[in-house]
Amino acid sequence: MDRFERLEAVAVPIARVNCDTDQIIPAQYLQKLRSEDFGRFLFAESRFRKDGSEVPEFILNRPAYRPARILVADRNFGCGSSREHAVWALHDYGIRAVIAPSFGDIFFNNCLKNGLLPIVLPQAVVTPLLAQLESAPGAMVAVDLPAREVALPDGGRHAFEIEAFAKTCLVNGIDELGYTLAQSGRIDAFERSYDGGSM
């Protein structure tokens, strides 16, 4: 997993409420293996025409936003399908942090497992931020994970919450599985005393 500490980068606004994972990556790409570059399929239906050419008006295709590594979205971003491919698409495209007022629960968890930082900021901060980023294409946002703080183009600084364990994993680029495997004894002991749930 990639490490994440600090990042200052162009932020691209996706000003849609309830942006579901089907929009982030349509289901037709779920049949690809992880070795593929899923960045090519990010927002595919909005971003490309049928012949594969770009839709120039779509925000990711506008020159000022092309270097974006931060995505700012509206509430309930990543709702719907559990497909981790949505996170892979963002990750492979180069997005390392997503800021929104709220996220779909499964998407939120999937982000943390892939070195992508999901940041919850209040709607009262995100709504004007979306407008700012639209009116000033190419504006930068800075994210400081150890300090749990973002700095916005208007000079505003906002703290965000992240669970300590998730933060440690992101900062060190390690995943959960190694930690859990080290707890095998606890799992074994649980299983020995387990009444089998319903079985």
Added chain:
Amino acid sequence: MPPHGKEAVSPDASPTPQTLFDKIWDRHRIMTREDGQDLLFIDRHFIHDVTATAFDMLRQRGLKPRAPHRIFGTPDHYVPTHRRDMAAINHPERRAMIQALERDAAESGITLFGLGDPRQGIVHVVGPEQGLSLPGMTIVCADSHTSTHGALGALAFGIGATEVGHVLATQSLWQRRPRRMRVSVDGTLSPGVTAKDIILAIIAEIGVAGAAGHVLEYAGSAIRALSMEGRLTICNMSIEAGGRAGMIAPDDTTIAYLADRPYAPQGAAWDRAVAGWRALRTDEDALFDREVALDAAAIAPMVTWGTTPEDAAPITARIPDPAETADAGRRDGMERALAYMGLVPGTALEEIGIDRVFIGSCTNGRIEDLRSAAAVVDGRKVAAGVEAWVVPGSQQVKAQAEAEGLDRIFTAAGFDWRFAGCSMCLATNGDTVAPGQRCASTSNRNFVGRQGPGARTHLMSPAMAAAAAVTGRLTDVRRLLAGG
């Protein structure tokens, strides 16, 4: 979402009244991490043909599934529904996904109901049908509609591919304890109103993020009165309200449904299990973080008009006007939805013509769904210009329907009668709605492009989809049931 669950009481603290959810959670808690997340033991893990990447991750780390006997698989996303053989899959990547499932299951000794097996079907139809999903269990699958299995009184939720790898390797999963939300539906449903209408009414009421961070428990007399199949439909769409899971306490209906299922306990083990299941209910006075109540008698047959499941309205309504919506984000979403759907505010829903009908999916592909649709279709014909499909949720459902003669009712009316799979719910197997076509669908998501690029989806119950098939437009099924 990070703040959730902080208020959760310590499971060992006191005999505080507990919810059904808390009882199951606590019984499966292996340990608690410093940040408050719990490591949960997973009783049942379902896999399907979008799990190849998780097995690849495992292989790369030199790991193997820890408890293959707890894992069951069946291909559903990529299976062809017009024929029943691998050669019918003309796309190499899709074929490879099914072959990967076959290989991964065989390598690890995982039971697979493969293509051609009479038990194959959509994983969320097959699990309950085989008695693999039982009250009190923790159940996961790499699919958001895993919430379906909660109808049996289990804690069942969808997970991502990395989490699948974690469960394969450790038979456990880290989770922060969600909040609890109870939706009570009391009263009696009117004729022609079904479980699908209840859940669409709930989502219209609380919104697609209304249950985010929460586990839903459905309660009340109207829920208790539902069959097991209706309950599965309700819990299936919990994720469409943003819920982490949805569940219904086990009762006589649950126990009667499970009796003699192939993988349900038998004999003395059955008696012991039933005794335990009877205690699996929310204690009186247990606290929920949020409570919502609906009056069953006030629910009409529902259809969606937009591109999120909260865009649902009674069939008697008209398309709402975004201009009358105060919230800017919601207004923008409605305008986008209407543009995509090719609809204008003020149009009566019953005036909307359709091109396609899809009866099936993990939401509404069970035998009662097909009976309900067949009752409307019987003696009628699919309207001119409409292409209508029935895709049973499992091969067992298909066989049962054929034994009852339902297939002949559908085919006589002009429906296409197909093999089991996810099919046109999300179009991964190539069963698509063409761009611009409008589909009356019994599935769970009306998202942009869900049934194919440019496809326009209207969600509804099987009876309502059947009514749309025979009239060629969205139709209040109550009129057809009255013989009109």
